[in-house]
Amino acid sequence: MKFSHSLQFNAVPEWSSKYISYSHLKKIIYTLQRDKLYNGELKDTTTTSNNLSTDTEATPLLLAPSVLTLDSNNTINTTNDPYVKEFIKALDHELFKIEKFYNSQETGLLANYHELKDDIIEFTNNSKRNRTPSFADVLPTTPAPIETDTNGNDLESINSHRSMSLESLPIQEQLSRNSWANLFHPNESVDDFSPLDKYKLSLRKRLIAMFTQLSELKDYIELNHTGFSKICKKFDKSLDTSIKSKYLNHIETQSHVFDPITATAINNIIHETVVEYAKLSQNVHSNDLVNYDAALNELSTHLRDHIAWERNTVWKDMMNIERLANNAKRQDLIENQNDSLEKPLQQVGHWDTLPGGIWLLLKSPAIIKFISITTIFILLLKYLIFFEDPLEQNCFAILVYASLLWATETLPLFVTSLFIPFLIVILPVLKDPKDGTTPMDTVSASQFILSTMWSSVIMLLLGGFTLAAALSKYNIAKMLSTYILASAGTNPAIILLTNMFVALFVSMWVSNVASPVLCYSIIQPILRTLPSSSSYTKSLILGIALASNVGGMSSPIASPQNIFAFGLMEPTPSWGEWFIVSIPVSIICILSIWILLIVTFPPDSKVKILRLHASKDTFTATQWFVTLTSIGTILLWCFSNQLSGVFGEMGIISIIPILLFFGTGVLSTEDFNNFMWTIVILAMGGSTLGKAVSNCGLLFTIAEHIKVMIEGKALFVIVLIFGAGIITMATFVSHTVAAMILVPLMGEIGQHLPEDHSRLLIMITALLSSAAMGLPTSGFPNVTAISMTDEVGVRYLNVGNFISRGVPSSLFCYFTVVTVGYLLLRLILF
Structure with a gap:
């Protein structure tokens, strides 16, 4: 989860404007990055900050100079770099706001804590003397004078509101929450308590409220400290500086809120609160006799309930509004992409509740x-x-x-x-294998067809999902891709070619569905510094999409159509045989598309490309474990034919990464649930359909008719004719669907040729299915590319861009596959 989202979800709702303005600081970084790239005049981001911020405390802050000068005197020197100086001003603004708010909260909370502690001491002394408190003892304590800030806002109101929020709930509502019910004995109401017990109960409630407020104040410090750390890291990465460690050291030594002593003091007060709560709830008077863990667990339960209640009452409506807005935006995008796209059945609406709904x-x-x-x-x-x-x-x-x-x-x-x-x-469809003519009975047919749905192909698909999930979760693919792009320099043509090869490489191992998403996230800094109308922006986005389509042919796990075709080849080819064909074909296709984009989208001489910087993070032990396991699995797949005596079919090898990653906790159950199970079911359906048309003899009959039509024609001519039909069909339907329909047919046609060339035709079909990219809906990468928008929501590409570049690219790939691919397949005796 992005930190901006984490900050939103974990912040105390009433304090939302008092946290670090993380999103706004990112905008300042992007502005400084663009200004530095074009060497223009440095904009006054302080003014921008003041305009965009809703915090009216900015004005007095901006009058004060920056406190940072980091040298031997523990200060940051900002005079050498105006961009660093400007950003530190924005950081100081946030630090000032956070410091002021924290001090006001701490002052009020400490006063309440000492007052509560005095009341507990008095209660303990009265209990020892066995004196019943007077009516005055159980009255709420007199609140401290209310302080206000420069805007007239009540600095104590939030704290006072939070102190009384739980106690002010009706007793019935408190009892409806399990943790609050623990304050009472079963079948006993508050009216049954003596005045002493009532006063004791009020003290316990106040301790619970105190524990809640202290915990939230502690989280406030930690969230803001993390925010400063992450935003400084982002600034260092974006502008190639190194202020993170210095600035963090500064705020820890020069501010009260981030001083380690402050956090220690809060932890000590939390510990004392737990001890006092344990004494009251466990009826003991010695610290040595209290069950600290039990008290802490009970208070933590109250804290969780309070947070859940708070989120439901404060955030629920806001989250629903945001979700509805996002859904509406996505729906508008889909409708704009393809006006002829109809709603599926489940989106017809609440027709059963409307008059005339049927x-x-x-x-x-x-x-x-x-x-x-x-x-x-x-x-x-x-x-x-x-x-x-x-x-x-x-x-x-x-x-x-x-x-x-x-x-x-x-x-x-x-x-x-x-x-x-x-x-x-x-219906039925399947034939009894005993005589080959009579229909198979329904019990046998159901057992047979269900057994075909889970096969080695499905296991290979799950193995590919597992590798992709691990490589993505631990940022291995992104780190490697960023390192490659950082070495590409700033030449627009070289940057475009490098991004296309990165997309190809990522598609090989993480799938061509995830490849464009990853690549677009990497080039966001470049896109932010380019005008949205720039032709280079269009070529960069389109180049990644088309290269990801080509990447769909590069390895057996790069796309669902490859896995489906791989399972229908008899005998199953090794990964090495696949690479002998796919790698040269993919490289030639990428270079052809690159030349097309350079010619049709000539780079503007005024365009300046931001140089990407490699990640400075070192590989962790977990990342090395994931990398070595992935490489080992791929090598086993490559030599699966030679290792068939050990592992049998290739699908068994896929179990190795599943066991290692999920068994060791590298991947979680949630990661497993996030697999693209719709693709798995789709592959199962294609497999069952292939088995059915083969079992009943339909494929044989169709192949016999086609054999008469192509009889006497050379194999190369057959490849040319059927290849044109394959790439045309795959352009208008999804690549996977085209492969599932055509691969079994092409395999059967190959078997009925004078010499069995079923594997060759299946391989050609799979490669050409990925090569179809003439429309925005031709494949997952194209859909992702057409969805890309700039900062104001305007799409970078239109349908015309895809047709004018995608159709020629498809033709280039078609001729490459039916010539170079065909020649290589013949050389390895397919």
């Missing part, structure tokens, strides 16, 4: 498409007979039905995949 539902374009496709399916089953064998006819109807549902995305892709085994069993 009629509105039936008029929905999604329902109309579903009904139309289903009508075609029924016609193919009952009336349009193309095959003599009824099982083949049923299978053909399912094949067309699933293909249309996948292509139009009338239903979510994974829902269609789950629909396939259901239809295969009930």
Whole structure:
């Protein structure tokens, strides 16, 4: 989670304006970064800070000089670098605000604490003398005089409100919360207590409130200290400075709020509060006899309940409003990307609660498409007979039905995949292997088709997800990518080429879905310093997207279509054989696209590129463990054919990283739940459909008809003809869907050639499926690229950019695959 989000979620709601203005400081960094890059006049970010900040305390602060000069006298010298000086002014502004607020809170809280401690001492003495307190003893203590700040705000109001917030709740509401119920005995109300017990109960409540306020004040210090640390680190990274350690040392020695002695004092008071609470709740008078851990656990429970109650009452509405706004923004983006994109069935609306809702539902374009496709399916089953064998006819109807549902995305892709085994069993489709003609009974058919859904291909997919999750979670891929980009210099053409190869490399191991997301996050500093209308910005974003598409062919785990094709090849190729073909083809495709982008998006001579800096963080032991495990797993996959006597199928090797990462706690259950399970289900559906069309003989029949059409033609001509059809289809439907429909067919056609070339045609199909990139919806990387916006929400790219560059890029890749790829496949005897 980003620190700005963490700060928002962990801050005390009433103090939200009193924390470090982290997001605003980031904007100042970006402004200074842009000014430094173009060597223009340094803008007055202090004025900007004053305009953007809602804190009216900024005015007196800006009149004071910066306190930092860091030298041998423990001061920071800011005279040499105006950018550092300007940023430290902004930091001093935040430090002043935080220091002033903390001092006011600490003063009031310490006064309340000492007053509470005196009351506890008096109660203890009265208890020892067995004296019943008078009515005056149980009255609330007289509050201290109210102090106000320069704006007239009550500095004690927040603290007083928080002190009484829990006690002011109705007794019924307190009892509804389990932790507060512990203050009372079962079946006993507060009215049953004696005055002494009531006074004791009030003291316990005050101790709970004191523990809560002290804990929040302690968290206030820690959150702000973390904020200063992170924002200084970001400034150092963005402007290539080194002020972090010096500034942190300064605030710890020159300010009261971040002085280690302050945190120690709060911890000591918290400890005393727990001890006093333990004495009251456990009816003991000696520190040695109290059960400190039990008291601490009980107070912590009250604290958690208070935070949960506070978040529900203060943040809930704000979070819902923000979530609705984000959803609306995403929906507008989707509609702008493709006006013809219809809403899926589950987004029709609350039609069942509206008058005439059923009629509105039936008029929905999604329902109309579903009904139309289903009508075609029924016609193919009952009336349009193309095959003599009824099982083949049923299978053909399912094949067309699933293909249309996948292509139009009338239903979510994974829902269609789950629909396939259901239809295969009930129609029926499968043939009994004993005689090869009669239908398989439903029990046997269901057992067979369900057993095909979990296979070595699925395990390979999970292994790839595991490696990707670990490499992403521990920033290994980002650190390596940043290191490579930092070595590229500032030449626009070289920067573009380097980013494209980084996208290719990341796609090989983290998947071409995550690759553009990672690469776009890395180049954000560059994008921030470029005008949004710059042609170089468009070429950079488009280059990463197209390179990620090409990266989808680079390794067996780079994309779902590769994994699906990999599992249908007999015998299964080794990773080394795949790399022999995919690496040269990918490199040639990247270079061709790079030249196209340079020619069509010539860099402006006035454009200056920000030089990225490699991460200064060293590899931790966990990062080395993840890296070595990933490399070892990939090597085992590469030599899987030679190790088949040890591991059997390749999917078994995938269990190794799963055991090592999840077993050691490197990855958590949440990481496992975040796997792209819809892709897993999609692959399962494609696998079952492939098994069905093969088992019933449909593929054999279709291949026989196609064999007559292509009989006498050379293998290269066949590759040219079918390759054009593959890349055209993959342009209009997703790459994965195109592969699932065409890969089994191409494999069967290859088997019916005079010489078996099924593996060659399957490989060509998989590579060309990733090479289709002519439309914004042609693949995941394109969708990510078209979604990229500048700081004011304007998209960098439009549909025309994709058509004018994506279509030629697809053609370049097509000719590369059917020439270079074909030649390499023939050389390795595919």
